[in-house]
Amino acid sequence: MIKYAANAFLATKISFINEVANICDRVGADVTQIAKGIGLDSRIGGKFLQAGIGWGGSCFPKDVAALIHTADDYGYDAQLLKAAVSVNQRQRLIAVEKLQQVLKILKGKTVGLLGLTFKPDTDDMRDAPSLNLIEQLSRLGTKVKAYDPIVAQTGLRHGLSNVLVETDPERLADGCDALVLVTEWQQFRTLDYKTMAALMTNPVMIDGRNFLDQVALEQAGFRYLGIGR
Numbered sequence: 593m594i595k596y597a598a599n600a601f602l603a604t605k606i607s608f609i610n611e612v613a614n615i616c617d618r619v620g621a622d623v624t625q626i627a628k629g630i631g632l633d634s635r636i637g638g639k640f641l642q643a644g645i646g647w648g649g650s651c652f653p654k655d656v657a658a659l660i661h662t663a664d665d666y667g668y669d670a671q672l673l674k675a676a677v678s679v680n681q682r683q684r685l686i687a688v689e690k691l692q693q694v695l696k697i698l699k700g701k702t703v704g705l706l707g708l709t710f711k712p713d714t715d716d717m718r719d720a721p722s723l724n725l726i727e728q729l730s731r732l733g734t735k736v737k738a739y740d741p742i743v744a745q746t747g748l749r750h751g752l753s754n755v756l757v758e759t760d761p762e763r764l765a766d767g768c769d770a771l772v773l774v775t776e777w778q779q780f781r782t783l784d785y786k787t788m789a790a791l792m793t794n795p796v797m798i799d800g801r802n803f804l805d806q807v808a809l810e811q812a813g814f815r816y817l818g819i820g821r
Contacts, residue, residue, distance in 0.1 A: 596662070599655035600673055605640045606647050607676040610683045613643035613820025623820030624802055643820045645774065645800040646683040648710035648719040653677075684724040687772050687800050688732070690817050694796050695769055699733030702793070704768040706761070707775025708740040708752070715742045721800075722774045730754040739764040741777055761788060770796035776803040789813035 613623040623643045631638025647653075656673055663670040688698075695701055710720040717723070722738070729736050736755045743752075744759055758764040765771065765788035773780065781804065789795035789812050797804065797814045802821060809816045 593659075596655045596659040599652055600659050600676070602640050603647055603652040603656050603680070604672065604676040606642075607679040607683070609641045609643045610646065610686075610819075611679055614683075614686070616820035621820075624818075626820075643802060644683075645687055645721045645725075645819065646680045648721050649716060650718045653719045681724075684721045685728055686819060687725060687774075687798050688728050690798050691729075691770055691772070691796075694798075694815070694817065695794070698729065700735075701769040702735040702737065702767055703729055704758075704764040704771045705736065705738040705755070706764070706771055706773045706780055707777055708738050708743045708757075709775050712775055712777045717743070725772065725774065726752070726755050737764055737768065740775065741779060762791060765789070766791045768792045769794040770798060772798045773800050773803055776801040780804070785809055785812035785814065 609623065609627055612626055615621075616623040616626065627638065627641040627643065630636050631641050656677060660670045660673050660677070663673075691698060691703060705722055705725060708720060708722045709716055710718065710722075726736050726738075737758055738752075738755050739758045739761050744757055761783050769792070771788075771792070785797075785808070795812075795814045797809050797816050799806075799809075799816065799818045802818045804816075806816045806818065806821075
């Protein structure tokens with residue numbers, strides 16, 4: 593119960609800040625400033641308050657589901673935990689909504705994903721938000737490309753369908769109508785975005801982790817959209 597409760601709390605904290613981010617998008621506030629402000633309260637703390645496109649991996653989904661099912665088995669409806677899961681599933685498609693806002697029609701367009709794994713410094717694709725993005729974009733008739741430092745190296749691309757895994761960021765950008773930052777790999781901060789923008793049909797960046805430097809991206813020629821900013 594301690595393990596389940598700890599991971600369920602952290603997952604709920606992420607879902608909470610993502611919900612706040614979606615409100616910020618509508619009222620014109622910046623969720624990164626909101627998170628910084630509430631994180632200064634020692635009762636809340638600043639960890640796990642990074643808005644983005646949702647949580648995944650092996651621990652959070654499994655442990656939250658286990659706690660919900662345990663509650664169900666004992667006749668209790670864990671409504672808050674179910675809401676955290678629901679918010680997370682919806683959040684994974686926020687990037688698609690933003691792409692539709694910018695590109696309007698996605699059918700026939702090409703979108704590149706920067707990162708595939710559910711978090712950086714791992715080759716773990718379990719319950720990765722990128723899989724939901726690939727599925728939804730493909731359903732809408734979008735050609736999907738991706739670049740990930742580890743997935744490209746390990747050959748895991750052979751296990752991915754409906755996506756072309758490129759071997760470097762420039763190949764990813766070539767011919768794309770937009771890029772989506774999915775995984776906050778540290779090396780993605782220092783890519784040659786000016787060259788990448790020049791290779792794109794339409795230099796748009798959806799920063800799904802609020803990880804990149806907006807000013808630097810705009811100076812490189814991108815139209816930048818974050819989550820809740």
